[in-house]
Amino acid sequence: MESSTEPSCKVAKIDIHPFHGFKEARVLNELKDKKSVFLHAVVEPGNKDAVVILEKKPFDTSEEGLASLLSSETELQQVISNDIYSTYSATPKPRHGMLKTTMIYPATQKHIDKYRKQEVVVVEETYDDYKNITLPYLEEENKFSVQWVFNILDKQTESERIVFEDDDLETGFILLPDMKWDVSDLNSLYLIALIHKRGIKSLRDLTAEHLPLLRGILSKGQKAIFDKYNIPKEKLRIYVHYQPSYYHLHVHFTHNDFDAPGTTVTRAHLLSDIIQNIEIAANYYQTKTLTFVGRKEDKLTIALQKSN
Structure with a gap:
């Protein structure tokens, strides 16, 4: 089933000022x-x-x-x-x-480090590196906690912001505005597609069996944005981050005129390219060396640099 609803722009009443204390x-x-x-x-x-x-x-x-x-x-x-x-x-x-204004509270040291200015370096990750270094690091650091994503998928939060939903548990997704977009300026359009299927962490997990999911996100997401905002597909930049900021597969939809963070070649992979790569080789992302930017002081960056 597919549906479309108006995102709400209501201003919630604040009983206690968030900056109090x-x-x-x-x-x-x-x-x-x-x-x-x-x-x-x-x-x-x-x-x-x-x-x-x-x-x-x-x-x-x-x-x-x-x-x-x-x-x-x-x-x-x-x-x-x-x-x-x-x-x-x-x-x-x-x-x-x-x-x-965006607030994260209470924030962990990981949140603080994420937004702290740090020197960054380019690192390369083979699939063996991913299995032997990256995955153990992510598990040790508990990077797979995405309860806030499940809250959205289960309609416990933000259901009024959903722009489009395909509720198929294998190939479906929810499309809603990213927190970076205030829904007022279409030239700054920024939406996120969160897949319903659980257990697909990142680009590294994608194989030929996920092509129906990826093709659906691409075509249905483009249509939903055109129907809702009258923005044609040629005005959209549609991509996946690697490494992602959270490990539940999601796809970014941004307006070409918006200089969105994370759109450089060392972070963003176009969804259309991902689909074509997997069509060429079903296990493309289980063989490809991936290059991305890491924070110089991060333990994962240090470990990957030592392995190369």
């Missing part, structure tokens, strides 16, 4: 080009850790939004004036200065 905030990383900052804070009571991501939202380019921005209500303080050129420090109405 925050202290000792420090910067983990800052991406000036993306106008975002990643913070580590300690929260009372209990001195628990939290990770907070602050991102400046895109401009409201609707007719009403631009009229509000280019009005006398925007305070201007001149910085430079030279002939026909001038620059100002501008303070617009609050609606134009909103931030998207």
